[in-house]
Amino acid sequence: MIRRAAPLLLVTAALVGLFMVTPSKKAEASPFDTLLGSWRGSGTVQLNSGRERLSCNAYYTGGGSQLGMAIRCKSDTSNVEIRSKLSLSGSRITGNWEERTYNAEGSASGTATPGKISIRVSGSITGSMIVNFSRSSQSVSISTRAVPCNACRST
Numbered sequence: 001m002i003r004r005a006a007p008l009l010l011v012t013a014a015l016v017g018l019f020m021v022t023p024s025k026k027a028e029a030s031p032f033d034t035l036l037g038s039w040r041g042s043g044t045v046q047l048n049s050g051r052e053r054l055s056c057n058a059y060y061t062g063g064g065s066q067l068g069m070a071i072r073c074k075s076d077t078s079n080v081e082i083r084s085k086l087s088l089s090g091s092r093i094t095g096n097w098e099e100r101t102y103n104a105e106g107s108a109s110g111t112a113t114p115g116k117i118s119i120r121v122s123g124s125i126t127g128s129m130i131v132n133f134s135r136s137s138q139s140v141s142i143s144t145r146a147v148p149c150n151a152c153r154s155t
Helices: 031-035
Strands: 009-020 037-047 050-063 066-074 079-089 092-099 104-113 116-123 125-133 137-146
Touching (some): 031 050, 031 079, 031 104, 050 137, 092 116, 104 125
Antiparallel strands (some): 009 037, 009 137, 037 050, 050 066, 066 079, 079 092, 092 104, 116 125, 125 137
16 A cells, blocks of 8 residues: 655744734734734754754735735755645634645634634644744744545555
C-alpha cells in the first residue's frame, strides 16, 4: 500500500511586524485588522526526525471580516507553506486552507478575540493553529497530523 502522508509537524514561530495597516477609527477594529501586513521571525519545527530551527514570513491581507493568510517557514530540511482564506462573523471563524509543500487542503473553523486567533483544520491533514498577536509582535503555533489513508491503493 502506498501512502502520501505529511509527517507530524509542530511549528512555533515568533514574528515581528515589518509593515502594518492601521484600521479606521470609525468602526470597532476586527481582530483580523491588527494582523494586516508583512511579518518576519524565527522559531522551531518538530518533525518525526527531530527539532530544527526555522525562519518564517507571514503575509496577511483583507481586514474587517475577511483575512487572507500566507505563512512560509523554512528550515534546513523542511518547508511549510500555508495559505488560507478566512471569514469572521462575530467571534466565529470559517474558511479554507491549503499547505503547498505536502499538497494538503481542507476546511478551517475557530474563534477570534482581540489578540488571539484559534483555528482547527480538517481535511487531508488535521490540526490546529493558534496566533497570539499585538500591533508589534505575534507568535504562531501550528500542530498537524496526517489523516490515515484508508482509500490508498497499491500500484
